[in-house]
Amino acid sequence: MQTLKVNLGDRSYPIYVGSAILARAGEFLAQAGLRGKVAVVTNPTVAQLYLDPVHKALANSGFDAIPILVPDGEEHKSVASLQMIYDRLIAERFERKSCVLALGGGVVGDLAGFAAATYLRGIPYVQVPTTLLAQVDSSVGGKTGVNHAHGKNLIGAFCQPKLVLIAVTVLQTLPQRELVAGLAEVIKYGVIEDPALFALLEEKIDQLIQLDDELLIQTISTCCAIKAKVVEADEREDDYRAVLNFGHTIGHALEAVTGYTQFLHGEAVGVGMVKAAALSAQQGFCDQGSLDRVVGLIKQAGLPTEIPGNVSLPGLIQAMEVDKKAAGGKIKFVMCAGLGKTRFHWLSPSEILNALSA
Numbered sequence: 001m002q003t004l005k006v007n008l009g010d011r012s013y014p015i016y017v018g019s020a021i022l023a024r025a026g027e028f029l030a031q032a033g034l035r036g037k038v039a040v041v042t043n044p045t046v047a048q049l050y051l052d053p054v055h056k057a058l059a060n061s062g063f064d065a066i067p068i069l070v071p072d073g074e075e076h077k078s079v080a081s082l083q084m085i086y087d088r089l090i091a092e093r094f095e096r097k098s099c100v101l102a103l104g105g106g107v108v109g110d111l112a113g114f115a116a117a118t119y120l121r122g123i124p125y126v127q128v129p130t131t132l133l134a135q136v137d138s139s140v141g142g143k144t145g146v147n148h149a150h151g152k153n154l155i156g157a158f159c160q161p162k163l164v165l166i167a168v169t170v171l172q173t174l175p176q177r178e179l180v181a182g183l184a185e186v187i188k189y190g191v192i193e194d195p196a197l198f199a200l201l202e203e204k205i206d207q208l209i210q211l212d213d214e215l216l217i218q219t220i221s222t223c224c225a226i227k228a229k230v231v232e233a234d235e236r237e238d239d240y241r242a243v244l245n246f247g248h249t250i251g252h253a254l255e256a257v258t259g260y261t262q263f264l265h266g267e268a269v270g271v272g273m274v275k276a277a278a279l280s281a282q283q284g285f286c287d288q289g290s291l292d293r294v295v296g297l298i299k300q301a302g303l304p305t306e307i308p309g310n311v312s313l314p315g316l317i318q319a320m321e322v323d324k325k326a327a328g329g330k331i332k333f334v335m336c337a338g339l340g341k342t343r344f345h346w347l348s349p350s351e352i353l354n355a356l357s358a
């Protein structure tokens with residue numbers, strides 16, 4: 001097992017990454033100073049697989065675990081689900097010392113985290129992420145929230161968890177397509193911060209897809225350490241934390257113009273990273289060798305690399321402009337400046353359109 005720490009003063013917390021550590025959930029919660037009632041927020045898909053072991057682990061350490069199930073799917077990361085969670089917390093008489101445990105992917109994590117951040121002006125919560133994306137990205141860093149009819153993640157709060165418990169064994173039941181989508185974020189960390197991680201992935205990505213436990217623990221720990229470092233430097237995304245958006249400007253736009261039905265988030269980010277790296281090369285930030293390696297690894301992972309023919313490029317650019325990161329007519333892009341290095345660069349919509357059409 002690996003133990004990491006996110007250093008944020010009195011909001012610091014540990015991240016545990018191991019194989020069979022779900023059974024020790026109660027022990028870790030107790031160590032973090034939690035006690036009493038725990039609302040285990042999850043969905044039916046994950047509950048069927050992992051609610052029992054987590055429930056038992058909590059009960060064994062003297063916790064009173066109360067499951068709260070939300071239907072599966074991004075559309076349920078909503079104000080309606082939030083309302084339902086508040087109703088249950090109130091009915092079960094949750095107090096300031098009680099806590100919430102998010103057992104699931106990023107949808108459950110963001111929703112349960114925001115419920116905890118706001119119920120009684122904030123009660124502690126714990127992340128137990130069960131998708132690769134949630135294990136390397138959404139469970140660390142304290143961004144919580146729900147979607148609104150006018151856009152994703154429009155309502156939310158920065159609120160750090162009390163601990164993150166990552167059991168890599170749960171990935172064995174994750175559909176392959178979700179696993180590969182999560183790899184996009186893993187590759188992203190290599191591109192933006194860590195050439196050694198990138199090289200390891202080039203050598204061993206197949207072994208990772210085969211779910212080699214030790215390799216998963218090593219890789220996920222490396223990703224969480226990078227995310228922790230970025231969050232420690234810029235918790236509320238005033239500036240530097242935006243490096244985590246590498247590949248996301250085009251990726252988010254691609255998800256939006258295809259109605260969130262054609263691409264999983266990581267798949268859209270795969271395409272977005274290829275295009276962002278190509279743009280970086282065109283603008284003179286990135287050498288051809290690094291570009292070729294980025295494209296090669298994304299392909300090797302089994303992620304898509306091209307914008308589908310049915311997507312209109314002007315429509316895609318328009319979607320980027322409405323993205324909340326656009327300001328003053330120019331769009332803030334994270335450029336790859338060679339493997340492990342980034343630069344922010346502002347581009348006008350026509351410059352992006354020209355580059356994507358080239």
Ligand SMILES: NC(=O)c1ccc[n+]([C@@H]2O[C@H](COP(=O)([O-])OP(=O)(O)OC[C@H]3O[C@@H](n4cnc5c(N)ncnc54)[C@H](O)[C@@H]3O)[C@@H](O)[C@H]2O)c1
Nearest residue numbers: 045072105106107108130131133134137138143170173174
């Ligand atoms: N807070 C952040 O910093 C942050 C960062 C990135 C993404 N996000 C958010 O994360 C969400 C996406 O998260 P996601 O990709 O984990 O999707 P998800 O939570 O929808 O999970 C994907 C699917 O896998 C299922 N599942 C989860 N764990 C499983 C397991 N171990 N075995 C079998 N099935 C399992 C889920 O039920 C779901 O059907 C989005 O809402 C996005 O906005 C948040």
Ligand SMILES: [Zn+2]
Nearest residue numbers: 185248265269
């Ligand atoms: Zn992402």
